[in-house]
Amino acid sequence: MCVAVPAEVIEKKDGNIGVVDYGELKQEVRLDLVDVEIGEFVLVHVGFAIQKLSREEGLSTRELFKEVYAAMEE
Amino acid sequence: MCVAVPAEVIEKKDGNIGVVDYGELKQEVRLDLVDVEIGEFVLVHVGFAIQKLSREEGLSTRELFKEVYAAMEE
Amino acid sequence: MATGDELKAALHDLVDRDYTFMHICGTHEAAIARTGLRSVLPEGLKIVMGPGCPVCITPQGEIDAALKFVEKGCIVATYGDLLRVPGTKGSLESSGGDVRVVQGIHKAVEIAEKTPDKEVVFISVGFETTAPTVAATILARPPENFSILSCHRLVPPAMQWLLEQGEASLDGFLLPGHVCVVTGYEEYEQFPVPQVVAGFEAEDILLGLLMLVKQVKEGRHEVENAYPRAVCREGNRKAMDLMYEVFEPVDVEWRGFPVIPKSGLKLRPEFRQYDALEKFGIEIKHVEKHSGCICDQVLRGVAQPTDCKLFGKVCTPRTPVGPCMVSHEGACKIWNLYHVRHL
Amino acid sequence: MATGDELKAALHDLVDRDYTFMHICGTHEAAIARTGLRSVLPEGLKIVMGPGCPVCITPQGEIDAALKFVEKGCIVATYGDLLRVPGTKGSLESSGGDVRVVQGIHKAVEIAEKTPDKEVVFISVGFETTAPTVAATILARPPENFSILSCHRLVPPAMQWLLEQGEASLDGFLLPGHVCVVTGYEEYEQFPVPQVVAGFEAEDILLGLLMLVKQVKEGRHEVENAYPRAVCREGNRKAMDLMYEVFEPVDVEWRGFPVIPKSGLKLRPEFRQYDALEKFGIEIKHVEKHSGCICDQVLRGVAQPTDCKLFGKVCTPRTPVGPCMVSHEGACKIWNLYHVRHL
Amino acid sequence: MKVNLMHGAGGEVMGELLSVITKFENNNAGGIGLESLDDGAVIPVGDQKIVFTTDSHVVHPIFFPGGDIGRIAVSGTVNDLAMMGGRPIALSCAMVIQEGFDVADLERIVASMDAALGEVGASVVTGDTKVLERGSLDGIIINTAGVGVANHVVRDNGLRPGDVIISSGTLGDHGLAIMAHREGFDLGEQIKSDVAPLWGMVERALAAGEIHAMKDPTRGGFANAINEMASKAGVHVEIDEEALPIRTSVRSAAAMLGIDPLEVANEGKTIMGVPADDVEAVLKALRSHKYGKDAAIIGRVTEGSGVVMKTKIGGERFIEAPIGDPVPRVC
Amino acid sequence: MKVNLMHGAGGEVMGELLSVITKFENNNAGGIGLESLDDGAVIPVGDQKIVFTTDSHVVHPIFFPGGDIGRIAVSGTVNDLAMMGGRPIALSCAMVIQEGFDVADLERIVASMDAALGEVGASVVTGDTKVLERGSLDGIIINTAGVGVANHVVRDNGLRPGDVIISSGTLGDHGLAIMAHREGFDLGEQIKSDVAPLWGMVERALAAGEIHAMKDPTRGGFANAINEMASKAGVHVEIDEEALPIRTSVRSAAAMLGIDPLEVANEGKTIMGVPADDVEAVLKALRSHKYGKDAAIIGRVTEGSGVVMKTKIGGERFIEAPIGDPVPRVC
Numbered sequence A, B: 001m002c003v004a005v006p007a008e009v010i011e012k013k014d015g016n017i018g019v020v021d022y023g024e025l026k027q028e029v030r031l032d033l034v035d036v037e038i039g040e041f042v043l044v045h046v047g048f049a050i051q052k053l054s055r056e057e058g059l060s061t062r063e064l065f066k067e068v069y070a071a072m073e074e
Numbered sequence C, D: 001m002a003t004g005d006e007l008k009a010a011l012h013d014l015v016d017r018d019y020t021f022m023h024i025c026g027t028h029e030a031a032i033a034r035t036g037l038r039s040v041l042p043e044g045l046k047i048v049m050g051p052g053c054p055v056c057i058t059p060q061g062e063i064d065a066a067l068k069f070v071e072k073g074c075i076v077a078t079y080g081d082l083l084r085v086p087g088t089k090g091s092l093e094s095s096g097g098d099v100r101v102v103q104g105i106h107k108a109v110e111i112a113e114k115t116p117d118k119e120v121v122f123i124s125v126g127f128e129t130t131a132p133t134v135a136a137t138i139l140a141r142p143p144e145n146f147s148i149l150s151c152h153r154l155v156p157p158a159m160q161w162l163l164e165q166g167e168a169s170l171d172g173f174l175l176p177g178h179v180c181v182v183t184g185y186e187e188y189e190q191f192p193v194p195q196v197v198a199g200f201e202a203e204d205i206l207l208g209l210l211m212l213v214k215q216v217k218e219g220r221h222e223v224e225n226a227y228p229r230a231v232c233r234e235g236n237r238k239a240m241d242l243m244y245e246v247f248e249p250v251d252v253e254w255r256g257f258p259v260i261p262k263s264g265l266k267l268r269p270e271f272r273q274y275d276a277l278e279k280f281g282i283e284i285k286h287v288e289k290h291s292g293c294i295c296d297q298v299l300r301g302v303a304q305p306t307d308c309k310l311f312g313k314v315c316t317p318r319t320p321v322g323p324c325m326v327s328h329e330g331a332c333k334i335w336n337l338y339h340v341r342h343l
Numbered sequence E, F: 001m002k003v004n005l006m007h008g009a010g011g012e013v014m015g016e017l018l019s020v021i022t023k024f025e026n027n028n029a030g031g032i033g034l035e036s037l038d039d040g041a042v043i044p045v046g047d048q049k050i051v052f053t054t055d056s057h058v059v060h061p062i063f064f065p066g067g068d069i070g071r072i073a074v075s076g077t078v079n080d081l082a083m084m085g086g087r088p089i090a091l092s093c094a095m096v097i098q099e100g101f102d103v104a105d106l107e108r109i110v111a112s113m114d115a116a117l118g119e120v121g122a123s124v125v126t127g128d129t130k131v132l133e134r135g136s137l138d139g140i141i142i143n144t145a146g147v148g149v150a151n152h153v154v155r156d157n158g159l160r161p162g163d164v165i166i167s168s169g170t171l172g173d174h175g176l177a178i179m180a181h182r183e184g185f186d187l188g189e190q191i192k193s194d195v196a197p198l199w200g201m202v203e204r205a206l207a208a209g210e211i212h213a214m215k216d217p218t219r220g221g222f223a224n225a226i227n228e229m230a231s232k233a234g235v236h237v238e239i240d241e242e243a244l245p246i247r248t249s250v251r252s253a254a255a256m257l258g259i260d261p262l263e264v265a266n267e268g269k270t271i272m273g274v275p276a277d278d279v280e281a282v283l284k285a286l287r288s289h290k291y292g293k294d295a296a297i298i299g300r301v302t303e304g305s306g307v308v309m310k311t312k313i314g315g316e317r318f319i320e321a322p323i324g325d326p327v328p329r330v331c
């Protein structure tokens, strides 16, 4: 469940509030549940950032597939 | 003050209710304030008959005028 | 009934100097306006308006109270006349509440019977003509969710107050026919001025005026009856008895007037459960009139609407400043509609 | 990310017999339907749906309670998803009350701050993904006129219950990516079945399926992570801690299921002032399901929507009988929209 | 400034709102446009004169003695076309419906519209439907627009001194039927609305003689229509109180409710200005049609301004456009 | 049965209501009538083909990024005329206004309507105004009907196998602008409605090549329009997900709100079926106009039925007309 969308943190404000960019669309979201810096990516659900997204891990999904598939080839 | 219209009592019902005819228009009205019989005329105000109208007196308005005016002629 | 032509001719014959008579009945004014009656009167014969419109003379504080019942979520039932009368904050019509126009109090009771889970408040205006219908209904013990805001007024105390002021140089009064249907006219005999009870057809009014002119000319001052088909001296005793069984007279303010002693009607203690003010703990507040309005003078017959600086400018039927511009029976409104536009 | 074509090719290479996996996430089902993902899977590879839609599994009694707050004149704030879910007497959308769609609980609190003279009740549904956002908000002590109806549910107790039933012959589970973002997946390691945490792009799901097939083929049963850019084993500790600071687990009914132990969340005593049920003295009543509906079996993966006699006839998205036809994420609704019409 | 109810009730107050709403620079398609505030517009297309008009209809109750909102929606637009001399050809029908509205009622409304269309040979050819959520609309609003074709366009500003004023029938029926039928007066179905599509009747009148001006006395009633006609033409109109055709039942209800029957809507009448020479023929043509059998001469046009009524008592008073919708009064 | 909100949201459910509302025997004036449920009707008058259409407009908020209810009221009707191949000539404007509505807002709305009219050379020539009391309407409803003239009538049922489907621009802008602007999402003015009167653009396309079918994807969005076009023509349509022009901001908002951008209204777009030979020319003509610069080929027509989308992943799924207005979802 749970629609959640990735976004980049582009501003931090007082009171656990941040501004994120979903892609040509900016919105204020709550940062109560994560510790993030400007420039980092988060997953936003019901107006709250619920987790940081790791760019490196994201890129490595392809690697993950390669690993999985390579393992199978054997 | 007080819009009031003459009407003929054409029916009497239980509970101080009567049906009157204003002239091609019938309506139930309350008879709490008057003692009337079918065929008599009443003056209706806010849905209540507030007085019986005397036909004879009504006709005599013309006489009344004549009296008044005649008296003046002298 | 005598014909209009005969009556007009007689009046023209008779009137030889200026006469000013006051009627104290909005329905008289409405009939006069509707029939263009003033246009057929001999020069010199003037009819001025008194405090005869029960909507006009209902103080703004009472309208504000009615709006409070709306705010409290009550169904407010009343006559159409009251719908557009402005209180301090808008009118019943624009209040957005559940406001029902009813023909009479009995229909308001029917609403209460049909909606037992809602409070129904009937805004009860009117003179002696109307109060007995309210009394008869209250005596039948309406359901518990029903109550009334009594804004009733009695005519003779106001007339007495007017006479005591002695400002207007009046030659006599056209008495309100439908009030007298109920009250009779014995009570008016105390007033030492020419008075004639008149009905509401053009002919009734012409006859009433004729009888007034005649009294003046003959130096009499008594109460005569030009509306005998509906009015007798003793009135409708049954109706009057019912009224006093349920209500008692009380000192009360009239819109544009000060407090007039014993000029209002309050429910007697045994019927207080139907008193909406007590039931909801609401008080009538006095609201100051707009400074420029001379309504009080208009209602006392000492000024005409056109004497008011606001008339037709700041104060119009759409943006009424004073009570007389509010009601369909209000002097200023009627003048605005029928007298001023093109004449 | 791996390309779809590579993933599809790999899956086709690998699948040599029938496999059935269950996802327990409505958003997975929505993504599968939206991308036409089933149409690219090798024959034999089936994805069935579990109880993963928080709207579907909210019992009718809780919707009825939400409608009671409307009746009491409260402003009811909630997610759009709940608007059209039918209670016993209509839905929030058709209730005529002051119902506001909000993005999240913090917006409901803003409404409460702006309308201090009104009670605002937030209907709080959602799994572990959502509950921490509610906890963080409650910890900030919203105003007194704010409260919540907690309809939250936890995933692992339901999964445990499903496994204990052992009805569905499942080869493994696609774990709900966004729940695991918060909870991590350590807790799932107790279950002796192949499980893969997956994201919501078509490629994420394909990768998850690939990893599941591989586990089965290799005779392993463990929890693997196909969504590492968002999910780690420990999840978001901060979010989980907040959640348990504010809520405590409670036995609760799921729509179409019996009471599942420790599967709900209730406000801890120190936050009871925000419990709308206590504040307004309302109790959740159990409502019997429509007899023909096999939603419980659908949600447990032992039946498909098309197995239900009511499906598409009596029960349609416009006239939903069971919970699965209600939500945008409901199995029956999604099948009605994407699978059945012309295929 | 805020819009208030009086802004919607016709007359002078409405004029203020209209001055805002009609402030279009693009207001005329080469014929008679919005600026003339007539019953409809005229658009020249090829060698034809297309007449075009619209009205939104809100009526409570939606079913009333003598008709329903559907019959009004068709008749209102057919009549506005007819008032311009236009034969009604095609109507649009746009319904805005409140959630919860009864579909059976919709069926009745559509059947009623269809019957009214059939009377004059017009069709509803295009439509639109919107459903609003509970609480955002009370019942149903039906808008119709109409397209007609005129051989000879008739305006509402064409009164000339010497013209005779004709009413095609009794006045006040619709307004008083609605009011009497409303809850609380218990007058039931004793007064019937006059709602009717008038093209058939108007067609006969047009064929019988010259008609200088024509208007349907709808919102604001006869009082509003005759004032508009007089002021647009810059003439004085004198009305005979005794000549006004008013049903006894309408008179009775008007007296009881404290309402002037000249100030309430008619939905099946036309007021015409006809040169003296053609009066006989036009009157005969009107009376030959079922909707015109009570047609009567009610006044005359002279130079000057304003509308005056000669009362039975021999007095004179102005007939003014009403301010606000009439409300039943009792005191 | 009672009317419910889904009856007003387009698609199959709305069809049920339409079957009641369109049950007129008098439904055609000799051309294309109500029975065809096209964007508008066609009425032959003299040697001319008159196009006629109507729509009632209810929008919340009434002012939104990129437009307002006035611009929609004009554009919606201009576009329905254009979809039939009709040059817009004259519009009617019927406003139903709630008591308390701000007159300054009315002024803005009228100015906005006037500007949109000016863009295509049409005029508002006739109107109507009703004021409803507080509590009986939420804000304002504007109905416009439109009269146009067509040289060559285009239908919405004319798709033929072999045709190419063109969208005149990006999809989902209006619906998501409205949703994003609503209270509670704080997205402000980042997404702008596409509301625009399209006659100028359509005129160029009509001159450039043959157009077999045309429809504006308003209520129910592209998903509704393309299904209607396919089912009326009895053809199969295949859409390329990757070819669909959707703004990044619209995509972002759609993802965040859980809304399918194909299911929300557009107010300045047209979907066309064009024979393969004319595609280049028509596309070029569309792109030459400011409202068509993002025009794109998005699919093709084959024999069969239904509308299928080829997804990016190489899958297939049906595009169905939505049931009910989309509501933002978060879980």
Ligand code: SF4
Pocket (backbone or CB within 6 Å): C292, C293, C294, C295, C296, C298, C305, C308, C309, C310, C311, C312, C315, C316, C320, C321, C322, C323, C324, C325, C326, C332
């Ligand atoms: S015109 Fe208005 S302000 Fe002047 S006396 Fe009359 S009501 Fe008062």
Ligand code: SF4
Pocket (backbone or CB within 6 Å): D292, D293, D294, D295, D298, D305, D308, D309, D310, D311, D312, D315, D316, D320, D321, D322, D323, D324, D325, D326, D332
């Ligand atoms: S089709 Fe309807 S009744 Fe059948 S299982 Fe699904 S929700 Fe239940």
Ligand SMILES: [Mg+2]
Pocket (backbone or CB within 6 Å): E038, E039, E079, E080, E083, E215, E216, E218
């Ligand atoms: Mg007209």
Ligand SMILES: [Mg+2]
Pocket (backbone or CB within 6 Å): E039, E040, E053, E054, E055, E077, E080, F127, F128
């Ligand atoms: Mg019109």
Ligand SMILES: [Mg+2]
Pocket (backbone or CB within 6 Å): E055, E076, E077, E080, E218
């Ligand atoms: Mg009209």
Ligand SMILES: [Mg+2]
Pocket (backbone or CB within 6 Å): E127, E128, E129, F054, F055, F056
């Ligand atoms: Mg439409």
Ligand SMILES: [Mg+2]
Pocket (backbone or CB within 6 Å): E038, E039, E083, E084, E085, E154, E155, E156, E213, E214, E215
């Ligand atoms: Mg005309």
Ligand SMILES: [Mg+2]
Pocket (backbone or CB within 6 Å): F038, F039, F079, F080, F083, F215, F216, F218
């Ligand atoms: Mg269209």
Ligand SMILES: [Mg+2]
Pocket (backbone or CB within 6 Å): E127, E128, F039, F040, F053, F054, F055, F077, F080
């Ligand atoms: Mg249209």
Ligand SMILES: [Mg+2]
Pocket (backbone or CB within 6 Å): F055, F076, F077, F080, F218
């Ligand atoms: Mg349209």
Ligand SMILES: [Mg+2]
Pocket (backbone or CB within 6 Å): E054, E055, E056, F127, F128, F129
């Ligand atoms: Mg109109």
Ligand SMILES: [Mg+2]
Pocket (backbone or CB within 6 Å): F038, F039, F040, F083, F084, F085, F154, F155, F156, F213, F214, F215
């Ligand atoms: Mg078309």
